[in-house]
Amino acid sequence: MTEHDVLARxxxxxxAHLTAVAYRLLGSxxxxxxxxxxxxxxxxxxxxxxVDNLGGWLTTVVGRVCLDMLRSRKRRREDPLDTHLxxxxxSDPEHHALVADSVGLALLVVLESLTPAERxxxxxxxxxxxxxxxxxxxxxxTPATARKLASRARHxxxxxxxxxxxxxxxxxxxxxxxxxxxxxxxxxxIAILDPDVTLRADAGAGLKVLRxxxxxxxxxxxxxxxxxxxxxxxxxxxxxxxxxxxAGGDLISIMSFTTTGGRIVRLDILADxxxxxxxxxxxxxx
Numbered sequence: 001m002t003e004h005d006v007l008a009r010x011x012x013x014x015x016a017h018l019t020a021v022a023y024r025l026l027g028s029x030x031x032x033x034x035x036x037x038x039x040x041x042x043x044x045x046x047x048x049x050x051v052d053n054l055g056g057w058l059t060t061v062v063g064r065v066c067l068d069m070l071r072s073r074k075r076r077r078e079d080p081l082d083t084h085l086x087x088x089x090x091s092d093p094e095h096h097a098l099v100a101d102s103v104g105l106a107l108l109v110v111l112e113s114l115t116p117a118e119r120x121x122x123x124x125x126x127x128x129x130x131x132x133x134x135x136x137x138x139x140x141x142t143p144a145t146a147r148k149l150a151s152r153a154r155h156x157x158x159x160x161x162x163x164x165x166x167x168x169x170x171x172x173x174x175x176x177x178x179x180x181x182x183x184x185x186x187x188x189x190i191a192i193l194d195p196d197v198t199l200r201a202d203a204g205a206g207l208k209v210l211r212x213x214x215x216x217x218x219x220x221x222x223x224x225x226x227x228x229x230x231x232x233x234x235x236x237x238x239x240x241x242x243x244x245x246x247a248g249g250d251l252i253s254i255m256s257f258t259t260t261g262g263r264i265v266r267l268d269i270l271a272d273x274x275x276x277x278x279x280x281x282x283x284x285x286x
Contacts, residue, residue, distance in 0.1 A: 013038055017055070019033070024123045034069075039062045059128070063138045085270055114153050125146075167241065173263070177192055198211050199215075199266070200269070204273060
């Protein structure tokens with residue numbers, strides 16, 4: 001086995017962790033893969049004899065790559081909030097323990113509103129427990145500044161990840177939504193919507209955002225059409241209860257539900273055919 005092969009094997013040992021870091025930072029599975037691949041290219045060009053902690057070194061590299069990508073994205077996007085729905089991570093509900101990344105879409109959406117430095121500081125410290133002394137050099141800031149950035153981000157994302165902690169409760173709410181949609185039952189639908197519910201839907205023509213139970217319930221005809229013309233399969237979407245909808249085997253949409261108190265507080269729908277085609281989903285056994 002060559003030295004390059006040994007290095008490649010060591011890198012693969014860290015790939016899952018690096019992908020999780022990059023996904024949380026970027027909210028895009030494709031961009032996360034690109035960032036991890038860039039980290040490998042940089043590793044292959046680096047003399048590693050002096051690298052004592054390869055995992056830490058790679059995390060730092062991925063952090064720098066993602067920070068550059070976030071800054072570039074901010075320059076291109078004038079209105080970052082409410083313009084993008086992050087890529088969902090979908091898994092079989094029977095294998096909850098195997099979910100590689102369970103950070104909720106609600107949190108990822110709020111992270112989109114942070115500055116690149118705030119997002120980096122928050123994700124690396126609060127989600128991955130990296131010390132600020134390690135985070136600060138990535139953004140060319142002092143540890144004290146990195147700490148302030150993370151604190152500012154933490155204040156902005158408070159409440160974004162509030163969901164029912166009981167998977168059974170989550171699933172019961174989603175099942176009630178599906179029953180109401182199939183029956184075209186407006187009363188039943190409103191009963192499970194939080195008064196301040198937010199719906200975000202990306203069908204490929206820009207992000208559609210609706211707020212309030214009346215506005216979301218006004219989409220009943222669309223929900224009814226979805227529920228009666230597709231086959232809905234329960235799934236875990238970023239670790240919480242969701243639906244994968246197919247028609248004739250084709251993936252039509254992915255729905256993620258954020259619930260609290262037995263009601264839906266956020267509904268995220270990805271129905272963009274182009275983005276759906278890039279997701280690595282396996283059709284469930286029939």
